[in-house]
Amino acid sequence: MSQNGWHRVDPADVPDDGRVRSVVVDGRTVALSRCGARLGALENRCPHQGGPLGEGSIEKGLLRCPWHGYDYDPLTGKPPEGFSDGVAAYRVDERADGVYVQLPPLRTEVRTVADVMVETLVAHGVTRVFGMVGHSNLGFADALRRAEQRGELTYIGIRHEGAAAFAASAYGKLTGRPAACFAIAGPGSTNLLTGLYDAKLDQSPVVAISGQVPSKVLGAALSKMSTCLRCSRTWRCRPPRSTVAATTRSSRRWR
Numbered sequence: 001m002s003q004n005g006w007h008r009v010d011p012a013d014v015p016d017d018g019r020v021r022s023v024v025v026d027g028r029t030v031a032l033s034r035c036g037a038r039l040g041a042l043e044n045r046c047p048h049q050g051g052p053l054g055e056g057s058i059e060k061g062l063l064r065c066p067w068h069g070y071d072y073d074p075l076t077g078k079p080p081e082g083f084s085d086g087v088a089a090y091r092v093d094e095r096a097d098g099v100y101v102q103l104p105p106l107r108t109e110v111r112t113v114a115d116v117m118v119e120t121l122v123a124h125g126v127t128r129v130f131g132m133v134g135h136s137n138l139g140f141a142d143a144l145r146r147a148e149q150r151g152e153l154t155y156i157g158i159r160h161e162g163a164a165a166f167a168a169s170a171y172g173k174l175t176g177r178p179a180a181c182f183a184i185a186g187p188g189s190t191n192l193l194t195g196l197y198d199a200k201l202d203q204s205p206v207v208a209i210s211g212q213v214p215s216k217v218l219g220a221a222l223s224k225m226s227t228c229l230r231c232s233r234t235w236r237c238r239p240p241r242s243t244v245a246a247t248t249r250s251s252r253r254w255r
């Protein structure tokens, strides 16, 4: 129940002093923290690369993102002096019957490029996706979630990208129909290669989909910024003919 956007937080989710946690409120996740007598609630998405702030920690009174260590004021969402990016902060009210957070109205969902990619996969008969979600493929992962909610496909999470590629290859061999494997940029995508080569050897229909870093940091000689095309050339094993590699950011780089 909510009134004017105020939502009651489950008492079991309210953090102890000096702690932050991810809390689901009205179906949305916020980073709820307690510093001294005060509670703060921030949008759970770090403005740097989307890290989950609720999984971070309170360090010297600041909320530290678990991914790359950016700090924010846990009450206001402002960064330390000298930095410009901040996080949306929500109002918090401690009442006699519990803690309340005021959230803005839900945004209307818009159809994204990732939605179109997923719709295209489904239209071509891909109804099983094996993969791993990470910060470079979150948009596509969200589109997969929406398609799964519509009953159009099944997403199977795996613990290593190699398993995703082998699972997709096995699915194709057993059913004759294509499945997709799905990974993040850089090392996640290169981990797909062994399973993709298995698909090539047995002519199994597999679609490989990868996230990608922003174009401006490509080619910086870091593993996170490698492209699968370059790796496949280095290894002298081009992706199988039946495999389509795509990226959520720039499909041209994969041609």
Ligand code: FES
Binding pocket: 046, 047, 048, 049, 050, 051, 065, 066, 067, 068, 069, 070
């Ligand atoms: S995603 Fe939060 S610091 Fe990079």
